[in-house]
Amino acid sequence: MKIELACDDGAFAVNYIQSLVLLFKPCEKFGEGENDSRLVFVVKREGESFFGRALLETDGKVCEKSMSCPISFYEASKNPAKCFAGKLFLSLFSEVFGYKPPWGMLTGVRPARFALDYLLSGYSAEKTKQIFVEMYHTDPEKADLAIRVALCEMKVLKQERERQFSLYVGIPFCPSRCRYCSFVSYATPKLLSLLPEYLEMLKFEVQMLCETAKEAGLDLKSVYVGGGTPSVLSSEQMANFVPAIRSFIGDKNVEFTYESGRPDTVTKDKLSILADCGVNRLSINTQTTNDTILQSVGRCHTFEDYKKAFFLAKNMDFAINTDLIAGLPGESVESFCKSIDDVLFISPDNITVHSFSLKKSSEYTVCGQTFDNSDRSIDKMLSYSSASMKENGYFPYYMYRQKNTDGNFENVGYTNSENSIACYNIYMMEGFHSVLAAGAGASTKLVSRNLSTTGKIYNPKYPYEYLRAKDDILKNKEQILLFYKEKYEK
Numbered sequence: 001m002k003i004e005l006a007c008d009d010g011a012f013a014v015n016y017i018q019s020l021v022l023l024f025k026p027c028e029k030f031g032e033g034e035n036d037s038r039l040v041f042v043v044k045r046e047g048e049s050f051f052g053r054a055l056l057e058t059d060g061k062v063c064e065k066s067m068s069c070p071i072s073f074y075e076a077s078k079n080p081a082k083c084f085a086g087k088l089f090l091s092l093f094s095e096v097f098g099y100k101p102p103w104g105m106l107t108g109v110r111p112a113r114f115a116l117d118y119l120l121s122g123y124s125a126e127k128t129k130q131i132f133v134e135m136y137h138t139d140p141e142k143a144d145l146a147i148r149v150a151l152c153e154m155k156v157l158k159q160e161r162e163r164q165f166s167l168y169v170g171i172p173f174c175p176s177r178c179r180y181c182s183f184v185s186y187a188t189p190k191l192l193s194l195l196p197e198y199l200e201m202l203k204f205e206v207q208m209l210c211e212t213a214k215e216a217g218l219d220l221k222s223v224y225v226g227g228g229t230p231s232v233l234s235s236e237q238m239a240n241f242v243p244a245i246r247s248f249i250g251d252k253n254v255e256f257t258y259e260s261g262r263p264d265t266v267t268k269d270k271l272s273i274l275a276d277c278g279v280n281r282l283s284i285n286t287q288t289t290n291d292t293i294l295q296s297v298g299r300c301h302t303f304e305d306y307k308k309a310f311f312l313a314k315n316m317d318f319a320i321n322t323d324l325i326a327g328l329p330g331e332s333v334e335s336f337c338k339s340i341d342d343v344l345f346i347s348p349d350n351i352t353v354h355s356f357s358l359k360k361s362s363e364y365t366v367c368g369q370t371f372d373n374s375d376r377s378i379d380k381m382l383s384y385s386s387a388s389m390k391e392n393g394y395f396p397y398y399m400y401r402q403k404n405t406d407g408n409f410e411n412v413g414y415t416n417s418e419n420s421i422a423c424y425n426i427y428m429m430e431g432f433h434s435v436l437a438a439g440a441g442a443s444t445k446l447v448s449r450n451l452s453t454t455g456k457i458y459n460p461k462y463p464y465e466y467l468r469a470k471d472d473i474l475k476n477k478e479q480i481l482l483f484y485k486e487k488y489e490k
């Protein structure tokens with residue numbers, strides 16, 4: 001699509017309009033000659049009002065909208081012109097495509113943080129909902145969801161103290177590749193053979209980060225070993241690696257999660273090692289309980305395998321999260337609702353319901369898989385999911401959105417009690433404190449007292465690059481110490 005934008009004061013850039021277009025046309029490409037679609041978009045201030053005109057030429061049709069609105073209507077918005085532009089855009093595109101995005105003009109990944117900012121600025125929950133619905137055009141139930149999550153996050157935020165941090169340890173290796181995955185994760189035997197060398201380097205980095213945190217006077221809140229599939233390690237590798245990590249972080253009792261996403265990698269021996277090292281949470285995922293779909297998405301386990309792994313871990317007192325994905329290719333509404341029922345019957349402490357998304361380098365995307373945002377199937381799946389969660393005593397505690405998600409929906413983490421909340425998810429998503437991260441593709445986020453992320457340090461993306469980057473990784477220490485010196489000691 002070719003976009004011709006004219007906007008007073010540069011209040012927003014063309015990439016904002018592009019992100020709105022993607023809500024309606026998920027795979028749209030932009031630029032001259034990409035296709036025959038053309039969008040002319042004009043927003044001006046005239047006295048105390050905004051005036052806007054938008055014209056869309058697509059598929060041989062031409063549609064045009066004009067509107068004006070008093071600037072004062074957007075006084076609760078940080079960027080009134082952008083908000084007005086969103087309204088104009090939605091009114092045009094909703095008419096042309098016969099579809100209204102559930103989150104309205106909100107394109108960001110953290111709608112709960114958006115609600116939290118309003119609540120922390122003194123707006124009531126009712127007023128925040130009104131702003132979501134009237135100004136950002138979100139569905140009322142989505143506004144409720146964002147506010148419920150934000151209220152839950154506020155309780156976690158109240159427990160925050162100065163100079164807390166979490167530690168992320170990344171192991172990007174998997175037993176096979178899921179067709180919807182775009183993470184860098186090594187899954188072939190040749191690449192998996194790098195694992196021993198990788199674990200040595202990872203130990204080195206974790207030790208360095210723990211020493212750096214001590215030097216900066218930081219207090220550890222949570223540890224998350226993610227991936228990939230960290231449970232892909234053999235028992236022998238685990239028996240060497242996890243106690244080493246434990247020795248670096250010390251014996252403080254913290255939330256300690258070890259992702260064990262693939263049930264086929266979970267064994268009693270491995271779970272015993274994790275329990276002995278103080279790991280208290282696992283994520284054991286099935287994504288769907290339909291075996292045919294499990295096979296077709298490239299996961300080498302069945303629902304029965306998931307149940308075995310789940311009960312093995314449950315009997316050892318781990319808190320467990322289970323991920324599901326709504327809208328996997330081939331999954332019907334009935335089949336997904338059965339997955340929800342099956343998993344609720346087993347009753348993990350947390351259930352995270354993702355909406356299927358077409359990630360850039362996933363096999364599905366490369367093979368040209370698409371979805372139709374006006375198809376309401378995923379809407380029905382998520383409505384069933386949220387109603388069933390509520391009925392079974394679960395409530396939403398964290399959420400985020402991703403690009404190119406079926407129906408522009410969200411991913412929601414549910415918990416069956418406040419004591420079971422996986423706080424790391426909230427710390428990481430909402431940036432309540434710094435997350436020091438080790439491993440290939442990991443990024444350290446440094447957070448200031450005012451909750452803004454003011455520093456990011458990226459590690460090399462691929463394991464083979466990471467293995468050669470010892471000197472660069474040592475430099476991360478200086479950057480972290482400098483950040484704390486500058487932000488906290490002035």
Ligand code: SF4
Pocket residue numbers: 173174176177178180181182183185227228229261262
């Ligand atoms: S288990 Fe997770 S990281 Fe591994 S291939 Fe599947 S989605 Fe990707």
